[in-house]
Amino acid sequence: MGYYESADSGATLLPVSFTEWEERAKKKLASGPFGYIYGAAGAGDTMKANEEAFRQYRIRPRVCRDISKRDLEISLFGKKYPVPFLFAPIGVNSIVHSDAEVAPAKAATSLGIPYILSNVSSTPMEKIAEVMGDSPRWFQLYPPINQELTKSFLKRAENAGFSAIVVTIDSTLLGWRETDLRNAFLPFLTGQGMGNYFTDPVFLSMLDAPPEKNLEAACKKALDEGNNVGFSWKDLEFIKKETDLPVLLKGLTHPDDALLAVEHGADGIIVSNHGGRQLDGAIGTLEALPSVCEAVEHKVPVLMDSGIRRGADIIKALALGASGVLIGRPYIYGLAVAGETGVKAVAENFIAETELQMAICGRKSISEIDQSLVLKI
Ligand code: FNR
Secondary structure, eight states, X not given: OHHHHTOOOSTTOOOOSHHHHHHHHHHHSOHHHHHHHHOOSTTSHHHHHHHHHHHTEEEOOOOSOOOSSOBOOEEXXXXXXXXXXXXXXXXXXXXXXXXXXXHHHHHHHHHTOOEEEOTTOSSOHHHHHHHHTTSOEEEEEOXXXXXXXXXXXXXXXXXTTOOOEEEEOSOSSOOXXXXXXXXXXXXXXXXXXXXXXXXXXXXXXXXXSOTTTOHHHHHHHHHHHTOOTTOOHHHHHHHHHHOSSOXXXXXXXXXXXXXXXXXXXXXXXXXOOGGGTSOTTOOOHHHHHXXXXXXXXXXXXXXEOSSOOSHHHHHHHHHTTOSEEEEOHHHHHHHHHHHHHHHHHHHHHHHHHHHHHHHHTTOSBGGGOOGGGEEEO
């Protein structure tokens, strides 16, 4: 009953459910930043499909199993992590809170949750490394056009103690986001989210004038150079050749792409549609997950994100073959509402609810969660 005993009440109460966090964040933020987080591509159908996909599966629990000792641990690339979720890479946190990525980095550190730092973070990766000490962190790369810049980001991530590289390949072009168009809001054009670019020697050497002299040109250069629209499988091979760290490909939903990714050297897959922010009218990631898992036949771990809002969602994703999941918008709403404390509260709620869910459906550990636990309706 511990969760209930430690529950608080009163005016300072932090939200519990995702919808509450979202509402509170909406009240706190200006329409530009809120729209940027909340928004999705086109009609928002992919974002809706992500959440609806979870409702298409129901959990079928088992009873009379000893659930007095419980363990949420997972293992990825030979390392153990205390819970089955990671913080997804989310850029430009400075639009949400003055502590920017330092807040989720600290919250992740306090709970031992791996933090995936975005390539377009407001805070340089070396600063995040300083904050996190020995805590687990991965670096997400938007593949640049320039190979020297790619090499520089990879080397810096290795030197700063990041232990895996996540290459996001669904966003070399920015999706059609009507809220941001209506609000004329693209934070990157004002220098936000440039923490890693403006501290990179290779990137700085590509500029005619330093960012402090010509900010607009520097931002434009980062956006142009930082998104390799021509990215193809040979570029994945190049990244693999340039780093000894495990490389995961994030942003695919087709089993054939998953197979190709493995053939071209990917050490892991993240089934994702960027939280519905890129392609409108696409399938939900939970719908895509089983076929991707089947295609890769356990050769590499398959993680997933997009639409995870509570413990039951995590249990369903694990049952359908995910080795772990990524949480996106929920922790950014936590950041907006209460900084590091908010992010930590969101994560603690996920941990508590996931543990309860796992136990109440008759499983003591993540390894006991398999496909027999869910039914498609
Ligand atoms: C993102 N996402 C993202 N992904 C990535 O690889 N690099 C990035 O910099 C960002 N930035 C970003 C900003 C914002 C505001 C959002 C909401 C999302 C996508 C993110 O990693 C993840 O795939 C989704 O957020 C997962 O979906 P949910 O949990 O938000 O529904």
